[in-house]
Amino acid sequence: xxxxxxxxxxxxxxxxxxxxxxxxxxxxxxxxxxxxxxxxxxxxxxxxxxxxxxxxxxxxxxxxxxxxxxxxxxxxxxxxxxxxxxxxxxxxxxxxxxxxxxxxxxxxxxxxxxxxxxxxxxxxxxxxxxxxxxxxxxxxxx
Numbered sequence: 001x002x003x004x005x006x007x008x009x010x011x012x013x014x015x016x017x018x019x020x021x022x023x024x025x026x027x028x029x030x031x032x033x034x035x036x037x038x039x040x041x042x043x044x045x046x047x048x049x050x051x052x053x054x055x056x057x058x059x060x061x062x063x064x065x066x067x068x069x070x071x072x073x074x075x076x077x078x079x080x081x082x083x084x085x086x087x088x089x090x091x092x093x094x095x096x097x098x099x100x101x102x103x104x105x106x107x108x109x110x111x112x113x114x115x116x117x118x119x120x121x122x123x124x125x126x127x128x129x130x131x132x133x134x135x136x137x138x139x140x141x142x
Contacts, residue, residue, distance in 0.1 A: 019112035026113040030106030043105040050101035050124045056131025058090045064138055097127060 017025060037043045064070040065086055072078040081089040104120035106113075 017110055019110075022108070022110040022113035023116055025109050026106040026116060027103050028106070029109075030102045030104065033105055033107075034102065037105070040105075046105045046121070046124075047101060049121075049128065050097065050104070053124050053127025053129075053131055054094050054097045054101070057127045057134065058094050060131055060134035060138065062086065062090055064134060069141065070138075097123070100124070 033040065033043055037047060061072075065072060072081060077089065077093075080092070083089075084092060100120045100123055104117050104124065106117070108114040108117050
């Protein structure tokens, strides 16, 4: 009597991550990728985009408010500046944005993570827009 050949079971598919798992994996990958940022054109481009926005917005905000000709138009930022001082607020906002930059360089592993990266890149675009807007406003008064 012939013996049936045993067929190996198919390899188990990796477990699908829920939304929080996707975001956690994104954060982990962003931080794990920091040492190789210079070898990844995608990560380097995202970092350049963020850094232009962070440095540009921070520097123009500091220079414009310290000139005495401008005040902060964002009421929430004005309250933060009241508590932390101008420099303290700019440093805190920059550190938060640096965290966002690291996370946005991670490789998204699902729809929730892709939406998170898209949102973070919109924040970076807003920072860059504010830097350009500040420069144009400052130049128009000179």
